[in-house]
Amino acid sequence: MLSIGAFAQIGQVTHRMLRHWDQTGLLVPAHTDPFNSYRSYDPQQLERLHRIVALRQLGFGIEDISSLLADGIDAEQLMVMLQRRRAEVEEEHRTAAARLADVERRLHLIERERPMSSVEVIKKPLSAAQLAARTVKVNEQPELINVVGPTFDAVAEIIGGTCGALETPIAVYSSAEEGIEATIGYVYSGQAQEGVDLIPLPAENEAFVTVHLGEIQGIGSSWQALHEEILARGYEPSGPCRELYLRADEAGRTDQFVVELQQPVRSIS
Amino acid sequence: MLSIGAFAQIGQVTHRMLRHWDQTGLLVPAHTDPFNSYRSYDPQQLERLHRIVALRQLGFGIEDISSLLADGIDAEQLMVMLQRRRAEVEEEHRTAAARLADVERRLHLIERERPMSSVEVIKKPLSAAQLAARTVKVNEQPELINVVGPTFDAVAEIIGGTCGALETPIAVYSSAEEGIEATIGYVYSGQAQEGVDLIPLPAENEAFVTVHLGEIQGIGSSWQALHEEILARGYEPSGPCRELYLRADEAGRTDQFVVELQQPVRSIS
DNA sequence: TCACCCTCTGACACTGTGTCAGAGTCAAGC
DNA sequence: GCTTGACTCTGACACAGTGTCAGAGGGTGA
Structure with missing residues (x-):
């Protein structure tokens, strides 16, 4: 019979774990002295200990190890657990x-x-x-800046009447033949209205986003940085990009913008 | 100003984390209502939030992120932390x-x-x-089984006198010209004695071990399984193998052995 | 007998997040 | 003004697997 210290040394684990495993029933010492509670391990228990250590090295948790070492386990269940573990480890990898x-x-x-x-x-x-948006088209990017603001205002005026608080302003840009097409409007769940289009914006499960702070004029360089980063990380744009205006008002001040730039991407594979 | 819910949604984190980060000082809301304790975030704080999220994706802990986002950080320190992180991630990988x-x-x-x-x-x-051991040499493996026991007894008799409790019995096997050389004895920290040699056993930082239980005759197949496993895992033996007798006595019974088989290895690279 | 090591129990700590309970708040509709 | 439902607050427990510490008791050798 081996003391907890000896057993721990041979099995390369700490006393702490052996006591923990005793508590959880994973590895109960062959004998526990009823007077002083000293634990004694039978050398034959080394086999179980080794199995435990090996399964731990595979990353199994105590719970799983218990099931795997339970008496009635068959190859079927074993395989299922190993396959699950494989998937997890692949993910970690x-x-x-x-x-x-x-x-x-x-x-x-x-x-x-x-x-x-x-x-x-x-x-x-x-x-x-x-x-709820309007779509406008410009030939050159610089024109945008003169168009976006007024278009937002126009859309706001139409739908603002029926819908008290306007939701988030969003602009979607896609390149069209000879120019840029901009869809400009607000998130809107109401009915269609004269003068604006109802445009469904699809979900994208992968997008890179960043925020642009400050002067709206500088947004171009933020876009550029975002696109550089996308390429550097091994992705490429997969759809029209969006601007989400988190703060734009501030009555004429143009240096307090907060805009989320969103670019749907796909992995370059 | 954004409520915690809105801020969480935009930044793709949970309220829970935002509150946690508020507590730890990592990301304190721009304003907290003194009456109802509602948190309000300035949209500009999205920048910091994004930095935090990005660093979290690199696997940094909250503590580290705090330092990385602290005001006085310079490129030097940044690089040190990234290098440390790189080492850790490589290890995980x-x-x-x-x-x-x-x-x-x-x-x-x-x-x-x-x-x-x-x-x-x-x-x-x-x-x-x-x-404290004797070294014997045999030509064929089967002879070993007749030699090992008596040699242990002989060594035990010599050093058992001066040293009350014998320590662990160990046998070390290495192949010699035309046969096998076996060094058989006990872990021993006393003085040299007539009739036995003092043999230093080097530390090995990588070894595969297993336990053999039961009949001593079956130990050969355990060794074989151990060596198969070593190769299957991409290692090769790098030194003489050892047997460590954790239980051998039991007065004549040969079916209660507990032997740890140890084989130093190196990675096949 | 003393000193030292081993062992015991029980507790707290770490990390980062989920979840729950119970209470308070806000906004919108009626 | 009241109800309702969504939001938010605090505080707590939980997870996993160890490390560590404190305080007490046991065992052994000098």
Whole structure:
């Protein structure tokens, strides 16, 4: 019979775990002294201990290990659990790979003297929405800035009457033949109205987004940075991009904008 | 100003986290109502939120993120933290890869109708020790079984006198020219004695071990299984193997043995 | 007998998130 | 003004798997 210390040393685990496993019933010492509660392990229990250690190395939790070592387990169940575990480990592996790539990308950026990318980009899904909007078309990008504001106002005037509080303003841009098409309006769940279109905006399960703060004029460089980041991370745009105006009002001040830039993407595979 | 719900939705995090981060000071709402404690976030705080989300995706903990977003951080410190993170992620990546290989190996074993390898093998380091032992040489493996027992007895008789309780019996086997060399004795920290050699046993930082239970005659197949497993996992033996007798006595009974089989290995690279 | 090591129990800690309970608040519709 | 439903608040427990600490008792050798 082995003391807990000896057993722990042979099996390369700590006393703490052996006591924990005793409590949870995973590995109960062959004998426990009724007077001083000292635990004694039979050397034969090393086999079970080894199985436990091996399963732990595969990343199984205590619960799972208990089932796997239970008496009545058959090859079928075993296989199911291993397959589930495989899926999880594959996921961990992918996550780690992606993280690694991202960490290294950032390290390279620093080495090239760009301390931290000027915009912070995150990936998230976009949910579907319905817009009340107008679609306008311009030939050159610079024209947009003169068109967007008034169009928002026009749409707001139409639907603002029936719908007290306007929801989020959104602009969707897609390139058309010889120019840019902009759909400009508000998230809207009411009825159709004269003078605006009801436009369903599809959900996107992968999009890169960032926020642009401050002067609206600078939004172009934020877009550029966003698209650079998309490419750098191995993705490409997969649909029209959107601007979501989180703060635009402030009565004439143009230096207090907060705009979420959204670009649906797909992985370059 | 955005309510916690709106802010959470835009930033794709849960209220719970925002409250948690408020508590820890990582992201404090721009305003908290003194009467009802409602949190209000400034849209500009989305930038910080995005940075936090991005860093979380790299696997940084809250503590680290706080430092990374602190005011006085310079590129130097940033780089140090990223490098540390890189090392950790690389480790995770390796672990996941190893696990994946192991899980798949086990799945294949099951498919080939070998429900669970008969021996359970784990990898652990071996610590150094000093033996009081005798070295014997045999030509054929079967001879060993007749030699080992008596040699243990002979060594025990010599050192047992001065050293009350004998420590663990160990046998070390290495192949010599035309035969097998066996070093048989006990872990021993006393002085040299007539009739036995003091033999230092080096530490090994990687070894595969398993336990053999029951009849001592079956130990050969346990060794074979251990060596098969070593190869299957992409390692090869890198030194003499050892047997550590955890239970051998039992007065003449040969079916109650508990022996740890230890084989130092190196990775096949 | 003393000193030292082993072992016991029980507790708290960590991380980051889910969830629940119970209470309070806000806004909209009637 | 009242109801209703959605939102928010706090505080707590929970998870997993260890590390660690405190305080007490046991066992052994000098």
